[in-house]
Amino acid sequence: xxxxxxxxxxxxxxxxxxxxxxxxxxxxxxxxxxxxxxxxxxxxxxxxxxxxxxxxxxxxxxxxxxxxxxxxxxxxxxxxxxxxxxxxxxxxxxxxxxxxxxxxxxxxxxxxxxxxxxxxxxxxxxxxxxxxxxxxxxxxxxxxx
Numbered sequence: 001x002x003x004x005x006x007x008x009x010x011x012x013x014x015x016x017x018x019x020x021x022x023x024x025x026x027x028x029x030x031x032x033x034x035x036x037x038x039x040x041x042x043x044x045x046x047x048x049x050x051x052x053x054x055x056x057x058x059x060x061x062x063x064x065x066x067x068x069x070x071x072x073x074x075x076x077x078x079x080x081x082x083x084x085x086x087x088x089x090x091x092x093x094x095x096x097x098x099x100x101x102x103x104x105x106x107x108x109x110x111x112x113x114x115x116x117x118x119x120x121x122x123x124x125x126x127x128x129x130x131x132x133x134x135x136x137x138x139x140x141x142x143x144x145x
Contacts, residue, residue: 009125010083010139018081025076026061033060062102069098074140082140090138097133104129 010018037056038044044053068075070093073084085093085101093101108115108129118128130136 008139010081010137012119012125014081014139015083015119015137018077018083021077021080022075026064029064030057030060033057058106062099065102066095066098069093069101070095084138084140085135086138088134088136093135097135101129101133101135104132 034053034057037053041049041052044050065075068078069085073086073092078084085098087093087097105115105127108118108127115128118131119125122128122131124136126136
């Protein structure tokens with residue numbers, strides 16, 4: 001598919017800064033969401049409770065990303081760094097597409113970050129999970145030379 005002339009990808013440094021900010025937001029989200037979980041389940045440091053807690057954290061983080069990506073295409077950190085997630089056609093992302101992107105990103109992280117390192121090789125500097133989910137990151141600010 002041909003990329004429109006007015007589209008430009010955010011730089012890798014901008015995305016890295018956004019990711020750091022996103023990690024801070026996610027840490028706070030998981031901390032707050034974990035309190036009720038631990039109040040009901042109790043100690044989650046070993047056994048089946050630990051696995052349940054891990055699944056809960058992945059679900060909370062997934063819900064955060066999917067909700068924001070489908071409601072405006074930007075998480076809180078992406079708004080700050082003027083990065084937008086959109087479909088390849090430039091439109092909004094649907095819920096199934098956002099879920100696919102999240103699951104592909106998890107797989108990329110599990111594969112030692114290969115999905116993110118892909119951006120160094122990609123012609124449009126897109127992540128592997130964006131290629132697989134048929135989405136793209138777009139800089140919502142002015143293009144840099």
